[in-house]
Structure formats: C-alpha cells, structure tokens
Amino acid sequence: MRVVVIGGVAGGMSAATRLRRLDEHAEIVVFERGDYVSFANCGLPYHVGGVIEERDALLLQTPESLRSRFELDVRTRHEVIGIDAAAQTVRVRDLRDGSETTHAYDRLIIAAGAQASEVFDQHIDGPTVATLRTIDDLDRVNAALADGPARVVVAGGGFIGLEAAENLVLAGHDVTLVQRGRHPLSPLDTEMAAAVIDELHTHSVQVRTGTTVRMLDADGTHLDDGTVIGCRLVVDARGVRPASALAREAGLRIGPTGGIAVDGHQRTSDPRIFAVGDGVEKIDAVSDRETLVTMAGLANRHGRTAADAIAWEAGLLDAEPDAAADALGTAIVSVFGLAVATVGWSERDLVAAGRAHRVIHAHPTDHAGYYPGAERLTMKLMVDAETDAILGAQVSGRAGVDKRIDVIATAMHAGLTASHLSRLELAYAPPFGSAKDPVNMLGYIADNRAAGTGDSIQWHELDGALADGATLIDVRSPAEHASGAIPGSVNVPLDDLRRRIGELPDGDLVVHCQVGQRGHTAARILAQRGRAARNLDGGYLTWKAGARMTMEETS
Known part of the structure; x- marks a missing residue:
C-alpha cells in the first residue's frame, strides 16, 4: 500500500507515524512545502520571549530522524499543486528547482492546515510583517527585532495574538494590541474579558479595540480610526481560514464553513482520500453542526483516526476504530500571570442562537483558603435550562485554571449534567484544592437552580x-x-x-x-x-x- 501525506506538521505527521506503527510494510511519503516538519508551532511565541531559549528545541523531528525511526520518505520544500482523484495521483512541485513530478497513491491524507484569513500588503519602506505559524515566520520576527527594543503592533487579540504580545513584552518591546472586536479573546463573554484587559494594561500593553489595521507604509501602521502607529514590526494574528483549495479543485466536498467535509473517520467525499487538521470541518459537540476548530490536539487525534481507518481497511485491525469525537473547542492561554480557558459555547453564542440556558458565576480559590498562596478563580458555567446539560465554561485565574477546565471538558464529553459536577470525587489536600472543589461549587449552584432553590x-x-x-x-x-x-x-x-x-x-x-x-x-x-x-x-x-x-x- 502506498500512502501519500500532504503536510508534515501536526495532523499529517501524526497520521504518518501512527500508520507506520500499524503497518511496517506500507510505503509512506510525506510532502511538506516548508523547510521543516514536525515542529512545535504552538511554542513559537515563547522563543520570541526567551522562555524557550533554544530555537532547535522547537524542531521535534527532521526528515532524517523520521526516516531512521519510522522509515518515512519525508520531502521538504515539495508542494503538492494538484490532485487527480480519478487517477489517484498527485502533482508535486520541487520548490528548490521548480521541477514537477507525478506520484501515485492508494490512500491520500490531506493535512494542508490553514492559512492567514487576510494578508497585509508589505510596503517597501514600511514595518516588517510576519505571522507566527512556521519556523520561517519565527526567523522573520527575530530578524526584524535583532537591533533591540522596538515598537511592535500585534494585529489580532486571539490566542496567538495574546501569546505574541506577552512574549514581545518579555523581550523588552513596546507593544500595541489591535483588536477588531470589543475585547481581546473574543470567545470570552464581556465580564470574563475584564481580567484579560487588566493584565495587559498592568504590563503596559496598549490595547486598541473596535478598530483594525487599514494600511502600512513608511509612517507605520494606519488604523481605520485614523491613528498612525510608528513601528518596526507588525505581527499578523488576525486569524486563519482552511487551506482547502487543493481539495476543492479535486472535486472533494467542501462544507458550509469552508473546511473540507469528512466523516467520523476523516474520510472525504472520495473514500480513498482522508483529511485532517486545521483545514477540516469538525462537528460542534454542543450544536451538532459543522464548525471550524484550529487546535493542535484535535489535529493530532484526527491524524491518528485517519491512520487507524486506513489500517482497518487494509485488514490490519480486528475491529473498526471508533469515530472521532465531536469538538468541544477546549482551549487555554497564558496572559502574563493570568491563565484563561474556555470550552463549549459562551453566553453570547447561546443568546444569539436563541437557546434557553442558565448562567452560573463563581469566584472560589484554587485551593483551601486557609493554606498559604490561595488564588481566586473566576468561573462561568453555561447550562441548558431544560436538560441541565453543560453547554460551556470559562475560567480565569493564576493557579488551577487548567485543572478545572479539563474536569469540565471531561464531564461534557461524558455527558454529565451540571448538577452532577457536585458529586464528582476530586483530589483534595489543602495545597491542591478544597473539600468542596471549585468544580463541585459550580455543581452545587447548578443543582440549586435545577431544583428551584436558587433563583x-x-x-x-x-x-x-x-x-x-x-x-x-x-x-x-x-x-x-x-x-x-x-x-x-x-x-x-x-x-x-x-x-x-x-x-x-x-x-x-x-x-x-x-x-x-x-x-x-x-x-x-x-x-x-x-x-x-x-x-x-x-x-x-x-x-x-x-x-x-x-x-x-x-x-
């Protein structure tokens, strides 16, 4: 069996290595248009800030190490420019010399990822523009800042934008964060975003909301409110869209979100072609509708799902593997000393959808208040008003945020009700939690609301x-x-x-x-x-x- 993989980062490399562990005899070829494969793209901002000191620490594997351990044929600087689904071939361009070749496949895995939703015009005398998605992006940022402290504009206040802002400040730069919406980290509800803005202001990040970058020139960055910010670098973190052009041109079905449509085992509309990663449409666990979620964890898991499905079709597994779980969108970000995490839907989403719901806020400490070092958490839980199902949660604080969002995400995955959170038996000792854990507290409040004893x-x-x-x-x-x-x-x-x-x-x-x-x-x-x-x-x-x-x- 000959398997071709398009894209050699999270989803693609997860699929390739999992398939090799299941099938020692398959021929597996990975085409990656960049210079690097299997790198830690989520760690890129932290090298900018010096938290991850060595650039090479981000390079998890090389083509040579992947060949040695997994017998994978990994070809960097090779871009797949066309798929002929009927002939089961791909057309590949070698970016080093421009030559083109055709390669046959028995199974194809598309892991082309996502691309910037918008692109700034780079003015010849203007600030350097860079995203933070690849090692080449990282090198571009570091080169622009090599001469020392500078003014930097971060366009976009999502997860990458906040990580970039934090690490640029840690590196000694003057940062202005420009956000189109009402506040950074738009998945948060209004009151939950207040702590994020406070943390940014505490660390001298200038926050400009309700505006966008209109143009760049020798004077700097022009915002659409008329402000001009002189700067050396613009980090473009305005979001991404699925890189689904190859699939569309090959006649594969594209979903309503613009991502590649797949079934529960990552098969596209052509059963010989699979797709994984940020370019693929997911199913939202709350609404059961199509959505886009660009998370490395999902990409890795879906790569494994695709490999398992291919191995099962080849008779290498005794039973058909489980389908991929619907996406909860569980996420967390560090904003200096503050951790902010979300899962599922926000209150704003529920109001917009007209879905009956209850909202619960709580402000417990991360561990027993009498034990030194207790930090206050801010927690919000969204609950279905009719079924008591957990619809979403948001948590922020300086300690214990990851633990609580993961417990709630697990409860959602398992189908536990909000009231059932009160009955979870969670680890307790004064340095780590309370006899009534913060998650239990949300459950007690939910139970009161469901029982009518807490209007x-x-x-x-x-x-x-x-x-x-x-x-x-x-x-x-x-x-x-x-x-x-x-x-x-x-x-x-x-x-x-x-x-x-x-x-x-x-x-x-x-x-x-x-x-x-x-x-x-x-x-x-x-x-x-x-x-x-x-x-x-x-x-x-x-x-x-x-x-x-x-x-x-x-x-």
Missing part, C-alpha cells in the same frame, strides 16, 4: 430589574459596602438580615454579596420568611467586571 439574576439584567422597581440589598459587611458598592444598593449585612427583615421595602428584592454565596443564603432566608428574592449571580465581583467593560465599550 438568580445576571449582572447585565440588574439595571432592568431596578428600573422595574426592585430593591437591591447588599448583604456584605459595612466595610465591604464602604469599599465599593453598586449604586442604589441598601446595606443589610447577612448576619443582621433576620432581625431587620421588617425594614425591607415592599416589592421585588435582589440580594447580593461579594461572590454570590452569602447572597444565596440571604435569598433562602427571605424565601422561607415570605419574601421572594433573586440572588445576583456571581455577586459584586461579576457585576463590577461587567459594568466596567460596558462603560469602556460605550465611552
């Missing part, structure tokens, strides 16, 4: 409730209230609530504390004494973050 209101709904005549009761201590309060709130500390319940005005009540826990207790006291009250979900901290972001967006 709540969101931070962005508060103004409307107050305008309709509700009274806001702050059940924190007088000192907490004095240090910062929601306008119009009446301070009645929780420990005094039973004694002073007669002082509360008639009508609807909304209660709040700092993070939501005392507010829930206050709402239960009031409910059992004949006064209905809603708890402000996430308390003062969530309201403060959301209100500040709203003011910045409208100013």
Whole structure:
C-alpha cells in the first residue's frame, strides 16, 4: 500500500507515524512545502520571549530522524499543486528547482492546515510583517527585532495574538494590541474579558479595540480610526481560514464553513482520500453542526483516526476504530500571570442562537483558603435550562485554571449534567484544592437552580430589574459596602438580615454579596420568611467586571 501525506506538521505527521506503527510494510511519503516538519508551532511565541531559549528545541523531528525511526520518505520544500482523484495521483512541485513530478497513491491524507484569513500588503519602506505559524515566520520576527527594543503592533487579540504580545513584552518591546472586536479573546463573554484587559494594561500593553489595521507604509501602521502607529514590526494574528483549495479543485466536498467535509473517520467525499487538521470541518459537540476548530490536539487525534481507518481497511485491525469525537473547542492561554480557558459555547453564542440556558458565576480559590498562596478563580458555567446539560465554561485565574477546565471538558464529553459536577470525587489536600472543589461549587449552584432553590439574576439584567422597581440589598459587611458598592444598593449585612427583615421595602428584592454565596443564603432566608428574592449571580465581583467593560465599550 502506498500512502501519500500532504503536510508534515501536526495532523499529517501524526497520521504518518501512527500508520507506520500499524503497518511496517506500507510505503509512506510525506510532502511538506516548508523547510521543516514536525515542529512545535504552538511554542513559537515563547522563543520570541526567551522562555524557550533554544530555537532547535522547537524542531521535534527532521526528515532524517523520521526516516531512521519510522522509515518515512519525508520531502521538504515539495508542494503538492494538484490532485487527480480519478487517477489517484498527485502533482508535486520541487520548490528548490521548480521541477514537477507525478506520484501515485492508494490512500491520500490531506493535512494542508490553514492559512492567514487576510494578508497585509508589505510596503517597501514600511514595518516588517510576519505571522507566527512556521519556523520561517519565527526567523522573520527575530530578524526584524535583532537591533533591540522596538515598537511592535500585534494585529489580532486571539490566542496567538495574546501569546505574541506577552512574549514581545518579555523581550523588552513596546507593544500595541489591535483588536477588531470589543475585547481581546473574543470567545470570552464581556465580564470574563475584564481580567484579560487588566493584565495587559498592568504590563503596559496598549490595547486598541473596535478598530483594525487599514494600511502600512513608511509612517507605520494606519488604523481605520485614523491613528498612525510608528513601528518596526507588525505581527499578523488576525486569524486563519482552511487551506482547502487543493481539495476543492479535486472535486472533494467542501462544507458550509469552508473546511473540507469528512466523516467520523476523516474520510472525504472520495473514500480513498482522508483529511485532517486545521483545514477540516469538525462537528460542534454542543450544536451538532459543522464548525471550524484550529487546535493542535484535535489535529493530532484526527491524524491518528485517519491512520487507524486506513489500517482497518487494509485488514490490519480486528475491529473498526471508533469515530472521532465531536469538538468541544477546549482551549487555554497564558496572559502574563493570568491563565484563561474556555470550552463549549459562551453566553453570547447561546443568546444569539436563541437557546434557553442558565448562567452560573463563581469566584472560589484554587485551593483551601486557609493554606498559604490561595488564588481566586473566576468561573462561568453555561447550562441548558431544560436538560441541565453543560453547554460551556470559562475560567480565569493564576493557579488551577487548567485543572478545572479539563474536569469540565471531561464531564461534557461524558455527558454529565451540571448538577452532577457536585458529586464528582476530586483530589483534595489543602495545597491542591478544597473539600468542596471549585468544580463541585459550580455543581452545587447548578443543582440549586435545577431544583428551584436558587433563583438568580445576571449582572447585565440588574439595571432592568431596578428600573422595574426592585430593591437591591447588599448583604456584605459595612466595610465591604464602604469599599465599593453598586449604586442604589441598601446595606443589610447577612448576619443582621433576620432581625431587620421588617425594614425591607415592599416589592421585588435582589440580594447580593461579594461572590454570590452569602447572597444565596440571604435569598433562602427571605424565601422561607415570605419574601421572594433573586440572588445576583456571581455577586459584586461579576457585576463590577461587567459594568466596567460596558462603560469602556460605550465611552
């Protein structure tokens, strides 16, 4: 069997090496148009910042090492320029001399990845422009900054843009982050993005939102709001789109997202051709609809799935392998000392889709509060209002973020309900967690909501409730209230609530504390004494973050 692989990074090399482990006799040829294969593209920004000191540490394999260990025929600087599906051949151009050759295949794996969604025109006297997707990109960035500290514009505030901004600052450069949307890291909901902006400002990153780069020239970077930023380098991190042209020209089916359509075993519309990686359409686990997710973990897993399917077709496996799981989009990024993670859908996504949902905020510490070094987490859980299914989560903080998002992602994959999070048995010792882990806390709140023992209101709904005549009761201590309060709130500390319940005005009540826990207790006291009250979900901290972001967006 002769297998040709187009693309030698995450998905392509995962498929090639897995197939070799299953089939010692197959002829496996990998064509890669770049100079390098199997490199750690997710680590590129960290070499810019000096965190990964040695460039060679990013080069995980070479054509020579892959031939020696896996007997793979890996050809760099070779670009596949055409696929003849009927003849089962590919046309390949050797980029070193321009010569072209034709190669036959029994099975073909397309792992061409993604490409920049837009391209800046490089002005001859303007700043250097570079992305951060390949080793060549990395070298271009380092060359542009070789003369020492410089002004750098990072266009795009997604995962790569934030990693680039952080590491450029660590390397001593002056960074301006330009974001088209309302805030960096657009998958986050508004109130959850406040901590990201605070962290960027703390480290002197200038954040420009609601604007884009219009053009580049000798004066620097021109934004569409009229601002001109003189700079030496522009890092283009505005996002990517599937590199699906080869597949389209070969007559393969392209999905509604623009990615290559595949089945659960990564087969395209031609059963002899498979596709994996960033150029391939995935199925969203929440909506069961087509989506694009450009994550290295998915690319590697789908490469393995394709190899297993090919081996099964060849009679090398006893049973058909499992289909690839639907995509949750689990992701995490470091913004200086802050970790920010997401999985599934945001509240904004759910509102746009018109899907009934409940939202839960919590602000626990990453481990027992009495043990030194405890750090506060900010957590948000999206729950299906009818089934109690977990629809998504967002977590930020300085410790323990990865652990919590991974537990929630695993629960989503397993189909656990939000209430079931309260019943998970998670590792506990004071340096690592609490007897009631933060994930358990989300589950307790979800269980209360599902059982009808915890009516709540969101931070962005508060103004409307107050305008309709509700009274806001702050059940924190007088000192907490004095240090910062929601306008119009009446301070009645929780420990005094039973004694002073007669002082509360008639009508609807909304209660709040700092993070939501005392507010829930206050709402239960009031409910059992004949006064209905809603708890402000996430308390003062969530309201403060959301209100500040709203003011910045409208100013």
